Amino acid sequence: MITAGNMGGQALGSNGANSVKLPKYARTAFDYIIIAACYLFMPAGLVLALVRLLTSHYKNYRKPVNFSLLYHAFAGGFIEIIIFIIFLVSDQQYDFGGTGMLISLLISFGVLFLLPAAVFAYVAAVSRHDFSQLAAKYIQLAGDSGIRQTSRLSMETGQHERDVRRDLQYLQDCGALDFSMVFEEGGAAAAAGGMAGAGGPAPGSARWFAEQTSGVPQAQQSRQAPPQLAKSIRCTGCGAQNTVLPGQAKACDYCGTTIPYS
Template identity: 45%
Template sequence: MNGMGFQGQLAEQGGQPGSVLPKFDRTVFDYIIIALGYLLMPIGLVLALLRLLSSHYKNYRKGSNFNLLFHVFVGGFVEIVVLFMAEWINGKNSIGTTIIIFVMFALMLLLPAFIFGNLAAKGRYRFIQLTTVYLDLIVSKGITYIGSLSEISDQSESDVRRDILYLKDRGILEPHIIFNEGRQMEPIRTSSGFGSTPSQPQTQSQLPKSIRCSGCGAQNTVNPSQSKSCDYCGTTIAYF
């Protein structure tokens, strides 16, 4: 996918990275976990927890891991419904007993499923916001230094490297973009004006910064010595 192709696709689908990113990043193993969640809930739960423990440090996996747990708990409730419906049909339980059992297991399984579903949606939303910050810094502002991206986006350098590789794999970032270690360097003034030779690292106050909104928690890019209204809830965010 070339740069113009991606920009065109982004514009056609609403202008947000969420329109071209997968809803949840899933592998074959994830689909196996989901299937086991609906067939053998205890095994699916163990595998989902192992998946979370082994990959939750990756930003793009946070929503997907919570989504696996959502499916496992919903699957457990479906198994209970099928089991006790069969017993009611065979006359082993009364309709009253069956309803009480359904309500009890709904509280035990569907309530956690709702919580994990909410966490999954928030995890995906936050990664979309982070991707928006990356695109603004890399594509719009031309910042390709890992240290600067880490400082502005408030992510560790290892997180930035992983996120960049993922976005390249998904075609969100062009594979030919070269990223460098360290901080972005600013041009020095020559006799003919500003040259392209780097002199000293930019300080944090000279760079835009990604700041979390105190109102809704969304990431917003704020320019130095300025304030702006949150893109999502309108809360005023000051640069600090």
Template identity: 45%
Template sequence: MGIVNELEGLLPGREGQPSDGLPKYERTTFDYVTIGVGYLVMPLGLVLALIRFFGTHYKNYRKAVNYSLLYHVFVGGFVQMMGFLLYSIYSDDGIDVMTLIIMLILFALVLLLPASAFAKRAAKARFRFSQLANQYVQLITVGRVRYIGNLADRTGQSESDVNRDLIYLKKYGVLDSGLLFSEGADTEPEAPVNQADSSPFSSSGGQTVYQPPRPQQQPKSIRCPGCGAQNTVSPLQSKSCDYCGTTVSYS
């Protein structure tokens, strides 16, 4: 059982956004096989990716991975077609330049456009789950919510989704594995300790004085200037694009 710190749920030593501790993509052996097959035999890779998609897409943390699989399969198909064109160019019955250009445009439309769309969906799904994970941690550590039903109501998820998400967050240490949650909803959830002291309308002298809350910067999904893909960037930081390596800054 893990040790709960003063925030009651967040493991000691974790700084920044809680979702920073989650993997970029949690891929299984089946996922790696699918990617490999996609770059070798695109139709078979697509079948495997769709099996994975329809079998696991109901899980919040799998959505980004599933879109990423489809991205790799379509890129793999384009690579295979380029190999076919190169073979045709250097064969005895080589294709002419105009035919080559037409085929390149056709393959780009059929394969690279869907790949780009799936890449954007993967980035958006990663960002949304990161935001959801941060919301879970906020509700659990600050709001002290310990009922699955209350978490479901406040996040807009089903109770089964919340259960799966909490297990996933515990698996990667975002939440303490020793935390226990009750099924259903608490009609009168416990108020946070020192709630009156932390209210923006209270003061130490007992007078009612409005104190505007300080805005807190959140991670944003920013379009890469190089390839246009969406990337999740933490406040006051920069990162390399997940797809082309271009530096994306928080702004």
């Protein structure tokens, strides 16, 4: 189940006029469990975040969420270490060699955990922006331009057709696209099949390349130039029948008169 109220959203639609908002992060209940694990026990949270990334990162709308989970893993690890250090200092179990050493230790942990967290937070924001742009393009093409073929949308957006189908389903689930919209699959293949069924060659076939080279359909070439066969022609000298090959002249077998192919 995808929750739509994750830290606000971004308005999408025709020229920005549509009030429909996509969730900032399309998190599921399992994602919230991972975030909780990141702040309670960072190693387990990090492992779960990596598993989530490996199993769902092929979906465009999941990429911002997956990078956000990694951000929480490193941020949670830093917070856990700070709490542990505060506990040791307050309980006077360890003095860390003085204030200077403690500050150096905190800076080291900050670089080790907060720097990756900042990187993943930035990548998550960039991925969210990229998907918002892609979603706006889907809405423009499918909603405003009325394109319903996933193959056409794939060409227009530069996405694989499988990704297009997943993205459209997500946008319909979020309410950004109307559920009544029905999208057709395999438009390019159907067009090629229709051309072949109508007597035309499929693009990329040997017959198609031959026609492109000559500029004349092969079927038309066949009608224009039927194959010539050998035929029997009567000699004008003696009247005997002689077999003459196409494009050649032959001397009569009986009187020697030259018989042209005609």
